Amino acid sequence: MATLQTRASARLMMTPAVVLLLLWMAVPLAMTLYFSMLRYNLLMPGMEEWAGFLNYRFFLTDPAFFAGLLNTLLLVGGVLAISVGGGILMALLLDQPFFGQGLVRLMVIAPFFVMPTVSALVWKNMLMHPVNGLFAWLARTFGLQPVDWFGQAPLFSIVMIVSWQWLPFATLILLTALQSLDSEQKEAAEMDGAGALSRFIYIVLPHMARAITVVVLIETIFLLSVFAEILVTTNGGPGVQTTTVTYLVYVQALLQFDVGGASAGGIVAVVLANIVAIFLVRLIGKNLD
Amino acid sequence: MARSIPTRTRLGFTLVGWLVGLLIFFPILWTVLTSFKSEGTAIATPPQFLFFQWTAENYAEVNSRSDYFKHFMNSVVISVGSTLLGLLIAIPAAWAMAFAPTKRTKDVLLWMLSTKMLPAVGVLVPIYLLFRDTGLLDTRIGLTAVLTMSNLPIIVWMLYTYFREIPGDILEAARMDGASLAKEIVYVLTPMAVPGIASTLLLNIILAWNEAFWTLNLTAAKAAPLTAFIASYSSPEGLFWAKLSAASTLAIAPILVLGWFSQRQLVRGLTFGAVK
Numbered sequence: 001m002a003t004l005q006t007r008a009s010a011r012l013m014m015t016p017a018v019v020l021l022l023l024w025m026a027v028p029l030a031m032t033l034y035f036s037m038l039r040y041n042l043l044m045p046g047m048e049e050w051a052g053f054l055n056y057r058f059f060l061t062d063p064a065f066f067a068g069l070l071n072t073l074l075l076v077g078g079v080l081a082i083s084v085g086g087g088i089l090m091a092l093l094l095d096q097p098f099f100g101q102g103l104v105r106l107m108v109i110a111p112f113f114v115m116p117t118v119s120a121l122v123w124k125n126m127l128m129h130p131v132n133g134l135f136a137w138l139a140r141t142f143g144l145q146p147v148d149w150f151g152q153a154p155l156f157s158i159v160m161i162v163s164w165q166w167l168p169f170a171t172l173i174l175l176t177a178l179q180s181l182d183s184e185q186k187e188a189a190e191m192d193g194a195g196a197l198s199r200f201i202y203i204v205l206p207h208m209a210r211a212i213t214v215v216v217l218i219e220t221i222f223l224l225s226v227f228a229e230i231l232v233t234t235n236g237g238p239g240v241q242t243t244t245v246t247y248l249v250y251v252q253a254l255l256q257f258d259v260g261g262a263s264a265g266g267i268v269a270v271v272l273a274n275i276v277a278i279f280l281v282r283l284i285g286k287n288l289d
Numbered sequence: 290m291a292r293s294i295p296t297r298t299r300l301g302f303t304l305v306g307w308l309v310g311l312l313i314f315f316p317i318l319w320t321v322l323t324s325f326k327s328e329g330t331a332i333a334t335p336p337q338f339l340f341f342q343w344t345a346e347n348y349a350e351v352n353s354r355s356d357y358f359k360h361f362m363n364s365v366v367i368s369v370g371s372t373l374l375g376l377l378i379a380i381p382a383a384w385a386m387a388f389a390p391t392k393r394t395k396d397v398l399l400w401m402l403s404t405k406m407l408p409a410v411g412v413l414v415p416i417y418l419l420f421r422d423t424g425l426l427d428t429r430i431g432l433t434a435v436l437t438m439s440n441l442p443i444i445v446w447m448l449y450t451y452f453r454e455i456p457g458d459i460l461e462a463a464r465m466d467g468a469s470l471a472k473e474i475v476y477v478l479t480p481m482a483v484p485g486i487a488s489t490l491l492l493n494i495i496l497a498w499n500e501a502f503w504t505l506n507l508t509a510a511k512a513a514p515l516t517a518f519i520a521s522y523s524s525p526e527g528l529f530w531a532k533l534s535a536a537s538t539l540a541i542a543p544i545l546v547l548g549w550f551s552q553r554q555l556v557r558g559l560t561f562g563a564v565k
Binding site: 006007009010011013014016017018020021024025027028029031032035090093094096097098099100101103104105106107108109110111112113114115116117118119121122123125126127132134137141164167168169172173176177210211214218221224225227228231232233245246249250253254259262263265266267269270272273274276277280281283284285 | 294299300302303305306307309310311313314316317319320323331332334335336378379381382384385386388389391395397399401402403404405406407408409410411412413414415416417418419438439441442445470495498499501502505506515516517519520522523530533534537540541544545547548549552555556559560561563564
């Protein structure tokens with residue numbers, strides 16, 4: 001039973017974390033909100049003036065924003081489809097007993113620990129380079145025309161790189177969920193004559209449903225902020241073909257010095273992320289009880 | 290009970306498993322191999338897989354020409370520093386929430402989680418301007434502070450899920466025996482919590498080491514950790530594949546080893562206890 005004294009000290013112990021996080025979240029966010037209502041460019045110091053919702057109007061009607069929104073959706077959707085679909089297959093494979101399973105498992109999760117700038121540069125240069133890259137050599141070996149990945153399909157190339165980084169995450173979590181499945185249930189179904197496919201659809205998949213939801217939500221949160229992979233490969237180009245909302249805000253803030261516009265964009269990004277976050281917080285909250 | 294599997298099926302899965310595993314691991318393997326080639330061999334067609342003149346000169350080159358060690362130390366200081374600082378703030382908070390929960394504990398936890406979901410671009414402009422005005426841009430201290438705050442929710446959550454599994458009765462018993470709060474923490478809680486704290490430490494060093502939004506936006510030449518240093522290889526004149534590979538191998542090797550050790554904790558940490 002918690003005494004009055006413990007309760008007081010508990011509150012005291014939580015204070016630093018709560019206060020710091022509150023400051024970290026509220027102060028900059030309030031500043032962003034304030035800046036988003038200003039006409040404020042770092043190249044024109046002293047010229048700040050109230051602009052109301054003008055920045056939002058400019059940001060939301062900018063063709064680059066529409067392209068950015070579409071690219072963000074394609075990037076997040078593409079990576080989710082590949083990593084979750086592939087992750088389910090990988091989890092099923094790694095759940096089978098075979099020789100050297102532990103080693104294969106280590107190899108499969110390795111890409112998750114590679115820093116984004118390294119994986120992006122290694123893929124762009126050494127694998128996807130249209131002349132000297134390994135893929136180009138493979139294509140020529142089979143008598144095909146090498147693909148100029150970042151010239152012809154820049155967004156798809158980035159989707160591939162990011163999927164490679166997130167496939168291990170999905171695999172690891174889905175495998176953990178799979179291994180908690182009671183094998184007696186599967187065996188019972190097997191004895192009742194259920195085939196491998198129906199066992200998967202009626203027993204395995206429902207058991208993994210929650211883990212899949214968790215993977216989708218957490219990956220979405222991280223994928224909405226993909227940045228380094230775009231910065232070191234395409235710089236958002238060609239044109240705005242690989243510009244996402246996150247990247248667009250970066251360009252406006254640190255390349256065009258448009259504080260007002262970038263802040264409006266930042267708030268738009270926060271709103272977009274919150275739509276996903278609400279679902280995730282609810283799901284995790286249910287799990288707490 | 291494990292079912293007996295026919296040897297042929299097992300061999301089949303072994304083949305497919307290794308094939309898929311090697312395919313996924315290949316880019317890393319290729320990077321390591323390329324780091325031991327000369328620049329000429331690195332871009333040779335057809336690619337040289339194993340039978341080339343192995344050389345370690347790229348590693349020497351990377352170190353001597355680009356001050357690699359400085360960036361490596363930046364990474365170490367920033368990732369370890371932000372993790373330790375985060376633990377210092379988070380351990381008391383997680384302890385309180387796990388052992389003296391109130392009606393609001395759940396709300397506080399979920400609120401902390403929601404701050405992690407705030408996209409970084411949402412606060413990029415004010416943080417950048419604040420850092421510029423206070424001279425924190427391109428400093429290790431500034432970056433350490435930012436990474437501490439951005440990973441704090443994960444640290445609190447991980448610790449909380451570990452602390453919650455420690456039986457409260459033992460603490461009760463210690464308290465009955467007259468142990469003070471400080472003694473309770475040092476002699477009773479800490480030994481039982483060390484494994485959880487260790488995995489939290491490990492996972493957060495990994496996350497901070499690979500963080501590539503704040504490190505790219507808030508640093509330049511001085512405080513740049515490896516993420517930002519490697520990014521400098523993206524300029525067209527910097528396309529030296531063997532050197533890029535050597536720098537990359539050095540940057541990912543330590544964290545890959547840590548990652549392999551902490552793969553189980555990773556699941557718990559990154560799903561906030563929703564999948565164990």
